[in-house]
Amino acid sequence: xxxxxxxxxxxxxxxxxxxxxxxxxxxxxxxxxxxxxxxxxxxxxxxxxxxxxxxxxxxxxxxxxxxxxxxxxxxxxxxxxxxxxxxxxxxxxxxxxxxxxxxxxxxxxxxxxxxxxxxxxxxxxxxxxxxxxxxxxxxxxxxxxxxxxxxxxxxxxxxxxxxxxxxxxxxxxxxxxxxxxxxxxxxxxxxxxxxxxxxxxxxxxxxxxxxxxxxxxxxxxxxxxxxxxxxx
Amino acid sequence: xxxxxxxxxxxxxxxxxxxxxxxxxxxxxxxxxxxxxxxxxxxxxxxxxxxxxxxxxxxxxxxxxxxxxxxxxxxxxxxxxxxxxxxxxxxxxxxxxxxxxxxxxxxxxxxxxxxxxxxxxxxxxxxxxxxxxxxxxxxxxxxxxxxxxxxxxxxxxxxxxxxxxxxxxxxxxxxxxxxxxxxxxxxxxxxxxxxxxxxxxxxxxxxxxxxxxxxxxxxxxxxxxxxxxxxx
DNA sequence: ATGATTGTTTATCGCCTGATCACCAACTAT
DNA sequence: ATAGTTGGTGATCAGGCGATAAACAATCAT
Numbered sequence: 001x002x003x004x005x006x007x008x009x010x011x012x013x014x015x016x017x018x019x020x021x022x023x024x025x026x027x028x029x030x031x032x033x034x035x036x037x038x039x040x041x042x043x044x045x046x047x048x049x050x051x052x053x054x055x056x057x058x059x060x061x062x063x064x065x066x067x068x069x070x071x072x073x074x075x076x077x078x079x080x081x082x083x084x085x086x087x088x089x090x091x092x093x094x095x096x097x098x099x100x101x102x103x104x105x106x107x108x109x110x111x112x113x114x115x116x117x118x119x120x121x122x123x124x125x126x127x128x129x130x131x132x133x134x135x136x137x138x139x140x141x142x143x144x145x146x147x148x149x150x151x152x153x154x155x156x157x158x159x160x161x162x163x164x165x166x167x168x169x170x171x172x173x174x175x176x177x178x179x180x181x182x183x184x185x186x187x188x189x190x191x192x193x194x195x196x197x198x199x200x201x202x203x204x205x206x207x208x209x210x211x212x213x214x215x216x217x218x219x220x221x222x223x224x225x226x227x228x229x230x231x232x
Numbered sequence: 233x234x235x236x237x238x239x240x241x242x243x244x245x246x247x248x249x250x251x252x253x254x255x256x257x258x259x260x261x262x263x264x265x266x267x268x269x270x271x272x273x274x275x276x277x278x279x280x281x282x283x284x285x286x287x288x289x290x291x292x293x294x295x296x297x298x299x300x301x302x303x304x305x306x307x308x309x310x311x312x313x314x315x316x317x318x319x320x321x322x323x324x325x326x327x328x329x330x331x332x333x334x335x336x337x338x339x340x341x342x343x344x345x346x347x348x349x350x351x352x353x354x355x356x357x358x359x360x361x362x363x364x365x366x367x368x369x370x371x372x373x374x375x376x377x378x379x380x381x382x383x384x385x386x387x388x389x390x391x392x393x394x395x396x397x398x399x400x401x402x403x404x405x406x407x408x409x410x411x412x413x414x415x416x417x418x419x420x421x422x423x424x425x426x427x428x429x430x431x432x433x434x435x436x437x438x439x440x441x442x443x444x445x446x447x448x449x450x451x452x453x454x455x456x457x458x459x460x461x462x463x464x
Numbered sequence: 465a466t467g468a469t470t471g472t473t474t475a476t477c478g479c480c481t482g483a484t485c486a487c488c489a490a491c492t493a494t
Numbered sequence: 495a496t497a498g499t500t501g502g503t504g505a506t507c508a509g510g511c512g513a514t515a516a517a518c519a520a521t522c523a524t
Contacts, residue, residue, distance in 0.1 A: 037271075039271045041481065041482085042481080052503055053483095054502080057482085058502075119351055123351060123355075123416065163427060165422070166410070166427075167431050167432070170407065170431075172409075173406045173409030175402065176409065178398070184354055185361050185365060190394040190398045195398075196398045196402075199395060203402070203440055204435060207435030207436060207438040211438065253471085273512085275511080283472075284472070286473070286513080286514080289514080
């Protein structure tokens with residue numbers, strides 16, 4: 001039983017050009033890992049691709065290299081340079097700009113695929129998530145804070161304070177987690193995304209202006225405001 | 233080399249009472265799985281416990297059963313019955329109640345252990361997360377909405393609308409994700425948790441009241457408000 | 465002391481995983 | 495047609511996994 005006679009009924013080999021194959025592997029692997037986690041087996045992945053497992057190793061030296069490729073496509077794909085411009089275009093009302101931005105941004109990241117890969121990577125402790133968070137702070141949140149300060153008639157210092165950034169994070173996360181509940185936990189949510197975003201923005205913009213209207217130190221402003229409310 | 237001579241230098245056996253062992257296994261397993269994910273090996277877990285791997289199977293019929301036990305302790309431990317009472321105690325200002333509640337709640341769930349188990353379970357698609365989300369809606373968010381309506385002088389209908397719940401989710405998630413950034417992604421954050429919560433609440437309470445001050449349909453209220461702002 | 469009980473370990477099984485290598489077959493250039 | 499190149503496969507390896515069974519040793523009742 002050492003050498004079996006060569007089976008003639010071998011599966012038909014479809015020959016694809018290397019580039020096409022590689023691209024197909026990466027995109028399908030992204031879907032696969034987003035469902036199974038990065039512990040998903042290479043055999044299962046290959047079956048899903050309709051090829052045999054060793055073929056993967058002709059295109060990627062190891063499973064980890066394939067995974068890194070997956071990260072690249074997931075994290076670099078979404079960021080649209082136009083968004084920064086959109087956020088800072090003062091010819092339009094801020095509310096409108098933010099609505100349009102979050103509508104577009106969530107159109108990109110609110111997919112089961114994107115969100116799951118994001119958290120699988122995060123739980124692994126990879127730098128890529130910290131990097132992404134930094135990008136969000138730089139390209140999105142600090143812009144939003146600056147526009148809010150402008151809207152409230154406050155002086156636009158160059159860099160937002162940590163407290164201001166945290167407030168923008170509360171908005172960002174509030175919207176973000178709507179997608180998490182829907183696409184990761186598959187929990188029932190209000191299906192009208194547009195309204196959820198709009199409401200979140202209305203609450204934020206109204207609140208932000210009032211809380212930060214006390215000049216200078218935001219902590220004191222917030223404290224003062226709530227003390228006043230407590231006495232009323 | 234079939235039978236090795238019995239090694240006399242065997243590791244000392246410490247005999248513990250079954251209950252103590254079991255409890256120790258579950259708590260240490262929680263820490264272990266929160267770091268390694270549920271794909272962490274039973275051998276590594278046993279090494280961390282200072283015992284041999286087969287001993288685990290004397291206390292739990294399978295790895296899955298051990299994991300279920302871990303879920304139970306993680307998800308049932310935190311919920312404090314006093315919180316519902318705290319949220320609805322109208323002898324105190326709402327702002328103050330919410331600050332105290334979120335301070336206490338985040339003291340419990342803002343640990344690397346809790347948050348990681350939560351997302352590992354969520355990515356697995358287990359019902360337990362949907363169940364937890366339902367509990368949060370029932371015991372926390374719907375209470376908050378009702379108190380907000382009362383504060384705003386609106387009629388307190390029995391059940392909050394889906395849109396109102398979503399707005400409470402934005403608050404909840406905004407605060408929650410602060411912990412995620414800190415303990416899962418280990419990203420630098422403003423260390424003053426108290427201030428972050430306080431600011432988030434100030435923005436929310438101020439905004440909520442204004443946005444929902446138009447009676448009845450919250451969607452129309454929000455729309456009207458932002459149109460007004462756009463025209464100004 | 466003696467035997468029964470049971471907590472703990474050693475050794476091992478069958479299975480699955482990532483990875484490798486020799487071989488096969490499809491396309492290309494001649 | 496023929497040889498060369500290379501995409502693709504079958505077989506297999508070493509190692510890790512969850513789980514089991516038998517042997518050992520610490521405690522308890524007598």
